Amino acid sequence: MRACAARAGRRRKLPRSSRPKCPPSVEQDVTDGGLQYALAVTFSWQDAEDLATEHMRALGHLDARKTNAGADAGLDVVSEDGRVAVQVKHYSGAVGRPDIQRLVGAGSRYTEHLFYARSGYSRAAHEFADDHDVALFRYDASGMVSPVNARATELDARLEGDYKLRRIRQREREMARDAHLKVNPPLPAWQVEWRSEYFPVLLRLRAMYDVWMPLEQALQSSGRAGAGELLAWLQGERTRISGLLDAQDAAEAEIPRHWEAELQRMQAMRQGVAGLERQWALYLAGVTDVTSLLNAAVTVALEDDAAARNIVGSEFVPQLVKPLPTDQDWRNVLLRRAAVMVRYEGVIAALAEVDRRSPYNQSWLRSRHLFYELLSDVPALLNLREGWWGPEDFGIRFEDTVQAGIRVAGAEQALVENWGAQLKVGRLIQSYANSWLVRNNDRTDIAALWSAGHTTSLPLGDWPA
Structure with missing residues (x-):
């Protein structure tokens, strides 16, 4: 409180409603239940009652239910079978x-009393x-329920092997991961x-497991040489791919995440499934x-x-x-792109020359x-976009380059x-393309084109796929 007042300033006393709220420090935000606020999680009193009901059921009171508003005589959740009264x-x-006194009084006909609070208890309440x-x-708003006194700790011990408790406590770990x-x-x-x-790839691997036995039987009955060695x-x-999958599942539950290692693992899985x-x-x-x-x-x-359908989409x-x-695949597509770019510049320059020479040709x-x-989309297709990563982008880049070509x-x-005989357009295109090539020979892709020994006179279809 003193630190907060110091930050707000002490020069003049403001009315209580006008005083600036002191934002929590980073330490408060993490250790004092502020994680949910940092993540903008909305948690209402209705959510709190739902959480208490769920926690009671995890304790074994499966008939736990919220009471009707106004008819609970101060009780929010009850279990008739277990004779438990709850206030939230x-x-x-x-x-x-x-x-606490009101809970005991309102729940006098019940044998067990539980109290759930968001912000803790006073010393008198504890006593x-x-x-x-x-x-x-x-x-707290992450769904974590913690025992505060000895009786609560005794009840909490019942929950160690319970799935519902693990699910409740898992929410806190998820909040921590989200924050990280x-x-x-x-x-x-x-x-x-x-x-x-x-x-x-996971779907493909799952499908492969589903049809593994029929495939194995077909291989054994095929009579092909080396079938036994191949099957082994x-x-x-x-087995190796399954190990990678288990390792990735474990990695996704850990903090901190090691993105480079996960990326290599996912790509290794992809290569493995493709090889299978x-x-x-x-x-x-x-x-x-x-x-x-x-x-x-x-x-x-x-x-x-x-x-799974929601993840992959309806299409x-x-x-x-x-x-x-491979690296060579990337090199080939970049060479093709450079060749298309050079020829495009030659064609654009030739079009301008035809325009100049035939201004009145109907x-x-x-x-x-x-x-x-026809050529309007070519610059966009040849544009090197940011965030150019991974196999998906390789396919897009290759297809864009082919379409541009x-x-x-x-x-x-x-x-x-149409105009080759009159204006020698083929020579014009070649001349302009060569000129552009020379002017831009300091570019990395153009230098690669030179070093590969390609010239602009080759048909575009001769470039490696």
Whole structure:
């Protein structure tokens, strides 16, 4: 209180209603039940009564129920079978002796009395409760209920193996994790991998477990050479992937989180599942359509699991798990992008030259806007966007580059076919592209294009996929 007053200032005394509220310190926020406020959790007196009812049921009083407002004679929750009376006070200050006395008086026909308070109890309240065998509990907005006196501790011992108690106490750990994650967010790469790949991989792995026995039987009856060795490898790989899954589940329950290690683990799982499916499909080719079998198993799993459907979305289509792109894959797509960019600059410059030379050509005037419309999306498709991470972004970048190449190649072909003979458009495009290439040879992607030995005269379709 003194520290708060010092922060608020002592120069003049303000009316109580006008005094500035002193914000809690970081220590108060964490240790004095302020975590829920830091996370903007709204917890009302109705929520408090619900929590007390749930806690009583976890104590074994399964008939515990809230009383009707105004008809409880001061009682909020009761258990008729267990003869237990409960009072809940959602005060911002400590509960005093008179509140405990009212509980004992209103619940005189009950043999057990429990009190739940948000902000603790006064010394007099403690003494009266101990004298009358009243169990005092304290709760917070995270759902954590803690015993305050000896009788409450005795009752709390019943809950050690109870699932409902574990669920109540787990909420406090979740709040702590949320607070940690708020200031230590996941890496962008981790978020992309989780959103786009990790859960579909889990679905694929689950489907593989579901059809494992039929696949194993098909492999054993196929008569293929090396089937026994392959089966041993597949089973070992399945065990290894299961270990990765268990490790990831454990990591997600811990604080602090180690994002780099989790990302590597998720990617290793993805590679492993892709390898399993690839080997099954390779050795059972002509015997069983492994991919279709797994797609059907994923579909069935989603039909039975509403939570999984909500995660992947209604438009999710089961498909083969793609392996992670290699460094060479990234290099190839960047080279393709650089080549398309060079040719695009050449085509744009050639279009401007045709515009200059044929200002009154009716055929050109009728068609020129079509060229510019065709090429209008190319800069955006070739743009290196921020947050370019992970396999999902590789697929997007590759597809964007291919689409840009199709547009540029189409515009170039139409220009050459219609105005090549008159204006030597093919030579113009090549000349302008070479000039742009030379002017921008200090760019990393253009330098890579030079070092790879590619020239702008090659067709765009010749670039590696």
